[in-house]
Amino acid sequence: MFRQRLCARPGCGAPGTAVLTFQYSTRTVWVLDSGDDEPSAIDLCARHADKTSPPRGWTAHDRRASASPGMTTSVAS
Ligand SMILES: [Zn+2]
Structure with missing residues (x-):
């Protein structure tokens, strides 16, 4: 039941x-x-997520795992 998210x-x-x-x-x-x-x-x-800015008086929190700069690689051992 996946729908394409655009x-x-x-x-x-x-x-x-x-x-x-x-909220x-x-x-x-x-x-x-x-x-x-x-x-x-x-x-x-x-x-567009990167360009999101909150309305005046609001606070924005970027909770994405990808928000940290640089590539992260997972090592399977
Ligand atoms: Zn977009």
Whole structure:
């Protein structure tokens, strides 16, 4: 039951690799990896997720595993 997740930005259509969620009560925005399903999540591609800036007075947290710079490689031993 997988559905193709696409970026929600108009005219983009790139694969969604991140999701954006909001909590209005605390004025917080989270950028999460696409696997973290939230009811109110908005799908975004990596490019648009990187360009996301919170509204004035809000706080943004980038919780993506890929948010750290540089390539990470997993070693199978
Ligand atoms: Zn996009």
